[in-house]
Amino acid sequence: MTKPQLEQGERAPSRRERVREATLAEIKGIARRHLVEQGAAGVSLRAIAREMGMTAPGLYRYVSGIDSLLVLITADMFDELAAAVAAADAGVPARDTDRRIVTSLRAFRRWALEHRAEFAVMFGPRARLEPGVDLTPAVEAGKRFGATFFTLFERLVREKRFELPDGRSITPELERELRSFADLCGFGDSRTPVEAVMVLSSCWVRLYGVVCMEIFQHLDFVMQDMEPLFESELQNILTGLGVQYESPESSNVVTMGKSD
Amino acid sequence: MTKPQLEQGERAPSRRERVREATLAEIKGIARRHLVEQGAAGVSLRAIAREMGMTAPGLYRYVSGIDSLLVLITADMFDELAAAVAAADAGVPARDTDRRIVTSLRAFRRWALEHRAEFAVMFGPRARLEPGVDLTPAVEAGKRFGATFFTLFERLVREKRFELPDGRSITPELERELRSFADLCGFGDSRTPVEAVMVLSSCWVRLYGVVCMEIFQHLDFVMQDMEPLFESELQNILTGLGVQYESPESSNVVTMGKSD
DNA sequence: TATGCCAGTTAACGGTGTTTACTAAAGCGT
DNA sequence: ACGCTTTAGTAAACACCGTTAACTGGCATA
Numbered sequence: 001m002t003k004p005q006l007e008q009g010e011r012a013p014s015r016r017e018r019v020r021e022a023t024l025a026e027i028k029g030i031a032r033r034h035l036v037e038q039g040a041a042g043v044s045l046r047a048i049a050r051e052m053g054m055t056a057p058g059l060y061r062y063v064s065g066i067d068s069l070l071v072l073i074t075a076d077m078f079d080e081l082a083a084a085v086a087a088a089d090a091g092v093p094a095r096d097t098d099r100r101i102v103t104s105l106r107a108f109r110r111w112a113l114e115h116r117a118e119f120a121v122m123f124g125p126r127a128r129l130e131p132g133v134d135l136t137p138a139v140e141a142g143k144r145f146g147a148t149f150f151t152l153f154e155r156l157v158r159e160k161r162f163e164l165p166d167g168r169s170i171t172p173e174l175e176r177e178l179r180s181f182a183d184l185c186g187f188g189d190s191r192t193p194v195e196a197v198m199v200l201s202s203c204w205v206r207l208y209g210v211v212c213m214e215i216f217q218h219l220d221f222v223m224q225d226m227e228p229l230f231e232s233e234l235q236n237i238l239t240g241l242g243v244q245y246e247s248p249e250s251s252n253v254v255t256m257g258k259s260d
Numbered sequence: 261m262t263k264p265q266l267e268q269g270e271r272a273p274s275r276r277e278r279v280r281e282a283t284l285a286e287i288k289g290i291a292r293r294h295l296v297e298q299g300a301a302g303v304s305l306r307a308i309a310r311e312m313g314m315t316a317p318g319l320y321r322y323v324s325g326i327d328s329l330l331v332l333i334t335a336d337m338f339d340e341l342a343a344a345v346a347a348a349d350a351g352v353p354a355r356d357t358d359r360r361i362v363t364s365l366r367a368f369r370r371w372a373l374e375h376r377a378e379f380a381v382m383f384g385p386r387a388r389l390e391p392g393v394d395l396t397p398a399v400e401a402g403k404r405f406g407a408t409f410f411t412l413f414e415r416l417v418r419e420k421r422f423e424l425p426d427g428r429s430i431t432p433e434l435e436r437e438l439r440s441f442a443d444l445c446g447f448g449d450s451r452t453p454v455e456a457v458m459v460l461s462s463c464w465v466r467l468y469g470v471v472c473m474e475i476f477q478h479l480d481f482v483m484q485d486m487e488p489l490f491e492s493e494l495q496n497i498l499t500g501l502g503v504q505y506e507s508p509e510s511s512n513v514v515t516m517g518k519s520d
Numbered sequence: 521t522a523t524g525c526c527a528g529t530t531a532a533c534g535g536t537g538t539t540t541a542c543t544a545a546a547g548c549g550t
Numbered sequence: 551a552c553g554c555t556t557t558a559g560t561a562a563a564c565a566c567c568g569t570t571a572a573c574t575g576g577c578a579t580a
Binding site for chain 2: 040207217225
């Protein structure tokens with residue numbers, strides 16, 4: 001997934017390397033299943049080894065510890081989420097920016113709902129990882145995930161779909177952070193106005209907030225179903241972006257007269 | 261904390277009950293310290309018992325397991341957070357609604373920053389708790405915490421500080437959820453317009469989102485300091501509520517000419 | 521064919537939650 | 551003051567966990 005293409009200097013993988021790669025994949029696969037079935041706390045090297053018919057220390061040939069295994073599968077999950085969003089996006093005509101955006105954002109929530117345990121690991125606190133663990137793989141994959149939305153958002157900016165907020169309210173510190181954010185994430189280029197970056201962050205914060213709240217079940221005791229709230233927030237966000245909101249039912253039904 | 265007043269039928273606590281209460285407090289205290297020092301995963305009954313000079317099974321006289329201990333201290337933390345916010349709020353003149361709100365919201369973030377591990381347990385995914393654990397104490401305390409903000413928000417609604425959004429965009433499902441939310445949380449009464457409840461939820465989602473993002477460190481690799489982003493979101497939220505935003509410096513300095 | 525690398529094992533250390541059966545002390549009613 | 555009951559706490563055991571160290575057997579290459 002990460003580097004399928006073989007660059008010069010890399011000869012075709014030997015038998016050894018292939019089987020090695022396969023067992024690593026098996027390890028990650030089982031870990032992933034345990035994560036889904038029992039949550040992050042239920043992922044253990046011993047259990048994985050047991051299921052593979054080998055002993056726990058053997059796994060250390062493939063993984064430097066439980067923490068780094070978690071990081072590895074987290075990276076996979078980010079790529080998977082990005083693929084899911086991209087797939088949903090690809091399902092609507094390329095030029096229909098509005099619907100592409102709505103669809104992509106809903107796909108994000110859908111994936112989260114269908115992968116609660118994964119989402120918690122990806123977007124929740126780094127509960128289990130003590131400092132000193134190398135997060136690079138997960139972070140890189142996270143950036144790839146972010147890029148999924150960037151291209152769509154860049155279109156909105158290019159098309160001037162919404163009015164940029166007053167730049168005078170942006171403090172120098174905020175500008176610095178926003179620039180750093182855009183640069184390190186590969187969003188836009190140096191000509192992209194910081195105001196746009198600010199709007200992007202704000203939208204992301206809201207989306208993140210509403211989905212986290214649902215997945216982490218913080219309103220479960222006061223709300224039965226979080227979907228209406230999500231849709232409401234979505235509508236709110238999109239309206240602010242000059243994007244046409246469409247209720248979920250009407251996007252399933254292909255042709256239909258305007259409601260209301 | 262929870263029930264200091266003795267109602268009729270409760271006689272004064274016997275010696276036994278007092279010492280029992282004291283050891284329970286000690287247990288929670290140590291658990292809390294371990295939580296702060298080593299994160300949620302670092303809280304263990306055996307370690308607590310060891311530190312208290314007793315054996316682990318003894319703790320089962322006070323707590324029905326590690327999970328419920330976590331729930332107990334979570335409840336305490338919610339009360340503590342509520343108290344911190346209330347204290348900050350009390351530090352500004354009662355009639356200055358605008359500043360009281362800004363101060364309260366900043367106090368929320370401050371507390372989160374100074375209590376990262378606690379925040380993760382309170383507002384993150386229920387990582388460690390397998391289903392079946394009684395969350396009631398934490399949920400109740402969570403509601404008490406919510407109430408801290410409700411009173412302030414109710415003032416805004418009463419004072420008609422902001423225009424209520426168009427109620428026609430509220431679907432029946434959303435209305436039902438919002439009503440349920442307001443009722444179960446004790447926000448307003450049946451005469452409170454659902455539109456107001458919607459605005460409240462939306463604001464809460466945004467605040468929650470931006471603080472979670474900072475505490476869970478999901479932008480750490482692209483941003484050095486999250487404060488500017490928080491302040492930006494805060495300004496955004498408040499402006500939408502018709503509340504005067506004030507930059508953090510100017511609220512420290514008592515008198516100062518308008519900047520710019 | 522000999523050598524070295526490498527997957528995987530065994531054994532061990534120290535840690536965890538939880539249950540069961542037990543002891544000793546504290547409290548209470550008479 | 552005595553006896554009974556409730557309760558705090560212990561010891562032992564079970565079944566897990568991550569991780570390290572020393573070791574073995576086989577494969578691949580020189």
